[in-house]
Amino acid sequence: MITPRFSCSQTEESVTVSCYCPSIRAADVEINVDETLVTIHVNPYFLRLNFSKPLLEDDDNSSANYDPSSGYLTVCLIKVNKGEVFEDLDLLAKLLAPRKAAQPPSIEVLSSEDIPEDDLVSRTENLSLEQEEFTRAEENDWQLPQEVPSSLPDFTLTPQAHYGFLNMHCNYLRHATQTENEINELADDAEVLTETERRSRRLAHEKEKWDEEHYMADFMDDEYIQELLHWEHPHICDTSSFQYTEKENLTMLRLPRKEYLATDRQTHDLYLTLITILFSYCYDTRTTQHDPTPESAWTMGNLTPAFTALDPPHSSQYTGGPHTFLAVEIQEALVPSYRRSLIFPLYRSYILAEKCREDVAAILKKGKRTVMRCLLEMKDIFDHHEVYYVYSKIWLDDFCLWTQADADDELLVSLGEALMRLKVDKDSIDLGLEELEKAALATLERESDSDDESIISDDSDES
Structure with missing residues (x-):
């Protein structure tokens, strides 16, 4: 898939994405909005943008227009919160960066003191598999004694080094x-x-x-x-x-x-x-x-x-x-x-x-x-x-x-x-810069004194 050239702008109510997609069928354009994530797909172009704030796709004021003469597809998406300022719309590489990885699920600690036994059993059964694993780990308290290891020399399993x-x-x-x-x-x-x-x-x-x-x-x-x-x-x-x-x-798009x-x-x-x-x-x-x-x-x-x-x-x-x-x-x-x-x-x-x-x-x-x-x-x-x-x-x-x-x-x-x-x-x-500079200045002074003595000597000879 090809990442098209694009630019973004905004008004008080909307964000406009302009993509250069020549020679496409407008009917084949697919646009999806998932809060801050916007994807635009039309063969052979694919554009995924991750904005700093959420947008709407199905709003009556949202629109998409294609101009065959210029090859530009213009998509207008409405802001969820009118008047919000979307930062860094000119930083194209940041918009193209993948969405940050989600944080691991938090664990809700349930107290059984004020909850009926039947209700507590029901809540426990409804926990997801991932939450059950966290709960079991907490109940068993799987921990081993740990201490800060002493420093060791550099060691690698292979001679290959990494850099950059x-x-x-x-x-x-x-x-x-x-x-x-x-x-x-x-x-x-x-x-x-x-x-x-x-x-x-x-x-x-x-x-x-x-x-x-x-x-x-x-x-x-x-x-x-x-x-x-x-x-x-x-x-x-x-x-x-x-x-x-x-x-x-263009350079940023190629990153x-x-x-x-x-x-x-x-x-x-x-x-x-x-x-x-x-x-x-x-x-x-x-x-x-x-x-x-x-x-x-x-x-x-x-x-x-x-x-x-x-x-x-x-x-x-x-x-x-x-x-x-x-x-x-x-x-x-x-x-x-x-x-x-x-x-x-x-x-x-x-x-x-x-x-x-x-x-x-x-x-x-x-x-x-x-x-x-x-x-x-x-x-x-x-x-x-x-x-x-x-x-x-x-x-x-x-x-x-x-x-x-x-x-x-x-x-x-x-x-x-x-x-x-x-x-x-x-x-x-x-x-040793200080010493070198002092030596150079001292040499210059000696040369200057020598020149002065030569001038005096010449004057004396003439008199």
Whole structure:
């Protein structure tokens, strides 16, 4: 079945779904409404939408019209509660996401003190099979003594490792060395290394590639970097009403249909990973002034630890719950991004990294729609690369879908505010930046003093 292109709009009383279904028979259209779930089927098209509030199908004011000349099927459904606002009608991937799994049935505890025996027997016999199982479990109180197990080293039954979004993927990097994947720092071992081993490989590679002279050269001669610092990102300074483009809508429609059952800890780490991905995006857009180059995929991939070493942030300061972030956690997540921005790309500047952090904060404060737009731009760059497209498959596709369907707008804004207040100390980057900068300035002073002495000497000779 084909998912048609579609859009949704609303009035005070209704929600309208417009689908592009060319060359169909209007008489074959089937529309079903189950409270918040709406399905539209006409061969070969099928559309299932999960709205945030209930709708009516059989209301006299509901309608469906098909225009053969344009190929658009327009379905108007009446709101159960007039005047309700349906949120996120422009987030197409969220509307297409499956309905959340139902909670397990609750158990009703019956007291026999005030109920006649015959009535109690009758009620018990009418319990469903599922309720009877819960009741038997409660009566027998099947419990065993439990204690928190001691920590054990990583152990797997097979050498196959998983990675990517929520560790859902594998086998994408099995032949990485044969595809000339210059982003991948793990070679073919990416399929077998544990998370601890990946981090060790990343740190060792960063240490090997660190170039003090390159950093000092950019520190002393930063004229072009100063120009980059004054550039303004169009998504940040744009104050017009937000609306996705047709290309963005089509990309969102092609996203996979998934529902993510992440734990609180996993959700917490996803927000931290999102910061690092946006940092790489902001570095590339600032250094190219939002005009991607053939090197953009390489740059963004190398600046993202989750891509190059399959090493996303895992907070060591986690305090419980997905919605509480400490400043030390955010800094801990950003330090690898800072380090890599000073080791791998063309322009290596601490103040440039600080500016990218501010860009990420401003994007987060604008909410999930702007975040989604940035992720879609990044995805488009990776999708069109013959080798690096795999990072869309294992990270960006899922992040785009998760951002639309599950990311919390208020949390993104608060995270952006915390990020704006944050200052990543040079000492935490662990590259000896303070000493290098002092040495460079001292060298400059000596050269300046030497030049002054030469001028004085020349003047004396002339006199």
